[in-house]
Amino acid sequence: xDPLTRLQILSTDSQYxxxxxxxxxxxxxxxxxxxxxxxxxxxxxxAGGRSLMFKTLLSNCCVNDCKYCPLRGDANxxxxxxxxxxxxxxxxxHHERQWLLGLFLSSGVCGSPDRTMDHLIAxxxxxxxxxxxxxxxxxxxxxxxxxxxxxxxxxxxxAVSLNIEVPGRRHFQQLSDRKDFDRDIVAxxxxxxxxxxxxxxxSRVRCTTQxxxxxxxxxxxxxxxxMDGIYNRLRFERIYFSAYQPGLGAxxxxxxxxxxxxxxxxxxxxHRLYQxxxxxxxxxFTPDEMEFGEDGNLSLAADPKQIWAARHPEFFPVNxxxxxxxxxxxxxxxxxxxxxxxxxxRQIHRLxxxxxxxxxxxxxxxxxxxxxx
Ligand code: SF4
Numbered sequence: 282x283d284p285l286t287r288l289q290i291l292s293t294d295s296q297y298x299x300x301x302x303x304x305x306x307x308x309x310x311x312x313x314x315x316x317x318x319x320x321x322x323x324x325x326x327x328a329g330g331r332s333l334m335f336k337t338l339l340s341n342c343c344v345n346d347c348k349y350c351p352l353r354g355d356a357n358x359x360x361x362x363x364x365x366x367x368x369x370x371x372x373x374x375h376h377e378r379q380w381l382l383g384l385f386l387s388s389g390v391c392g393s394p395d396r397t398m399d400h401l402i403a404x405x406x407x408x409x410x411x412x413x414x415x416x417x418x419x420x421x422x423x424x425x426x427x428x429x430x431x432x433x434x435x436x437x438x439x440a441v442s443l444n445i446e447v448p449g450r451r452h453f454q455q456l457s458d459r460k461d462f463d464r465d466i467v468a469x470x471x472x473x474x475x476x477x478x479x480x481x482x483x484s485r486v487r488c489t490t491q492x493x494x495x496x497x498x499x500x501x502x503x504x505x506x507x508m509d510g511i512y513n514r515l516r517f518e519r520i521y522f523s524a525y526q527p528g529l530g531a532x533x534x535x536x537x538x539x540x541x542x543x544x545x546x547x548x549x550x551x552h553r554l555y556q557x558x559x560x561x562x563x564x565x566f567t568p569d570e571m572e573f574g575e576d577g578n579l580s581l582a583a584d585p586k587q588i589w590a591a592r593h594p595e596f597f598p599v600n601x602x603x604x605x606x607x608x609x610x611x612x613x614x615x616x617x618x619x620x621x622x623x624x625x626x627r628q629i630h631r632l633x634x635x636x637x638x639x640x641x642x643x644x645x646x647x648x649x650x651x652x653x654x
Contacts, residue, residue, distance in 0.1 A: 287361045288371055292320035292337040294352060297523055298387050298421065298444075298491070321375070324382050332382035334417075335372050339363050339400050343389030345424075347446075347457045349496035349530040352389050356531075362391070365404035373412060383417025383439065384408070394423040394465075398430035405437035425465035428472055435476055440487035440518075443469055448507040452497035456534055474515035489519040494551050496525035496536035500577030501550070505557055509568045512561065520558055524551035546581055553579040560586055563617050564610045587613050590651065598653040601632050614647030615640075 282290075296319075321333045340362035343352050352358055363371070372384050386404055391397050401420050408414040420434045422443040434441055445466055447453050453462035460466070470490065475481055477488045490511060492504055504522075511517045524547040525536045532538065542550065557579065560566040564586070571579065572588045579585055590597065590613050599608050601623060609620045619640045626638050633654050635645045 282361055284363060284367045284371060287363055287367075288337060289319055290359055290361055291339070291341055291363060294341045294358070295320075295336050295338045295385075295387055297350075297529075298336075298385075320371075321381070322385075326382075333379070334383060334385050334419075335375055335381050336385040337363070337368065337371075337387075339365070339368055339386060339388040339404065340391050340397070341389050342391050344392065344459075345390050345457065346459050347530075348534040349456055349493055349525055349536060351529045353531070365400055365407055368404050369407045369412070372408070373414075376416075381416075383419065385419040385421075387421035388423065390423055390425075394425035395427050395430045397423045398426045398434060402430070402433045402437065405434070409437050422469060422473065424460055424469070426469060431469060431472055432476070435473075435483040435486050438486055440489065441473060441477075442489040442491065443473060444491040444493070445470065445507070445511070446491070446493050447497050448492070448499050448503040452499045452503075455497050470511075470515060474517065478516060487518045488515075489521065490517055491521040491523060492554075494522050494524050494554060495540055495542065495547055496530065496534055498535040498539060500573070501554065501557075501579045502571075502573045502577040504554060505561075505568045505571060508558065508561065522551045522554045522558075524548050549581045550579070553581065553585060556584050556586070565607050566611075586611070597651045599651060601635070601652045601654055602627050612648050612651045614644040614649075614651075616644075619644065619648075 320335055320337050322336050324332050324334045326332055341352050341358060342360045342362060343350075344354050346353050346355065350356070368386065372381075375381060386401050388397050388401055391400070401423075405418050405420055408418065417439045418437060419440040419442065420438045422431055422434060422441050424443065431441075443466065447456065450462040453460070453466070473488050476483045477486045478484065494504070508520055511520055526544060526547065527537050527540075530537055557571055561568065566589070570589060571585055572592060573579060580588060590611065596611065599612055601609070606620055606624060609615055609623060610617065615623070619638070622638050622640065623632070623635070626632060635648065635652070640648070
């Protein structure tokens, strides 16, 4: 197969890996660019607007047996690989045609974790050293990689990610016989956290991880408890969630066998976890404030902030002229940007309504029920 055909296969197989800026909302990660290039993913920029990420696997061969994964060793998949040089050439050819935000490289495990890491690192090194590329490079850390390999990856990367997949050893053991949760996931995550901490040698490198949601019988409560540890103890920058869709994996896992959620409900569950992620990171909520059903899961019917507001009528109404920012952030319909606008406006004049403050009409109407002036 020529390199472009292999790129088509490998970039299609990389779609389930969300640990880059792709996928922050609206299920963007499941969309492709309009020209149909499978390796270019739209990425929202922090400063507004959009760019494109070139995202592919270097290889879809894998010795592992993750039962949720369509690329596990015994699955019937069309296998191929790109050499580091081929991947760099393809990336640069696209980058010359149109500006790209950067490169996201991942891989199935070929031989051993460190041998796979060698290929990923080689591609990044060629880009940095030979082509003097200064842009964004995100490398996937392969489960079980040695500290030496991770250090090399950090040297050339703007961001790295290692997928935690599930909240804890018990769930992990249901999904893989070959990988070990503590050795292959927890120890490398802790190493990456130390290296990329503000006082660590690679503090400039972003660190992210991803859960696969619904492949095991984990509850949202368990995932959120782990999220809290990943943000507060490991100080990772982002966590991504990927709803498991039955049919991709082996039939013997809980997500295939026991779960009866419809495909759209699986996506809603993923969305609710993203909402909690925002509440913890940007709205100053704590995991203990989340409401769970008897089964330990978030409601699919309403968003968690709305549920918190319904359970705490004593907190409302909030005075828009006097309330602290953290109290305003608890008002349904108000996000960090809207709260900043309210704070600026009330420095200039006393508010009597949200009229004149740039907030979408639907959110303004929602917030009005919880505010006083
Ligand atoms: S390590 Fe597991 S999740 Fe990754 S490609 Fe191999 S089988 Fe799939």
